[in-house]
Amino acid sequence: MLRGRQISAMVVLSSAALVLCGVSDASAQTKMSYEQAYRQCKAELDRTFPSGSQSTSGRNSAGVACMYRLGFRAKKSADF
Numbered sequence: 001m002l003r004g005r006q007i008s009a010m011v012v013l014s015s016a017a018l019v020l021c022g023v024s025d026a027s028a029q030t031k032m033s034y035e036q037a038y039r040q041c042k043a044e045l046d047r048t049f050p051s052g053s054q055s056t057s058g059r060n061s062a063g064v065a066c067m068y069r070l071g072f073r074a075k076k077s078a079d080f
Helices: 002-020 034-048 056-069
Strands: none
Touching: 034 056
């Protein structure tokens, strides 16, 4: 009988450890909108490629990669 209580206590403690360690709830995470992702990528690119730089293909490639990293596909008309 004591063995069963030890096992159930271990289950309770391990469950509590998972909750305390921060197992994230999927509903607590909100996905950013396309416009928010675009603004964030544009800000990153403005720091990497200063205005007036001649590397437009590099800037566009980096912008598309940034959008993919954030979970979006870049629109064909999007110029970074």
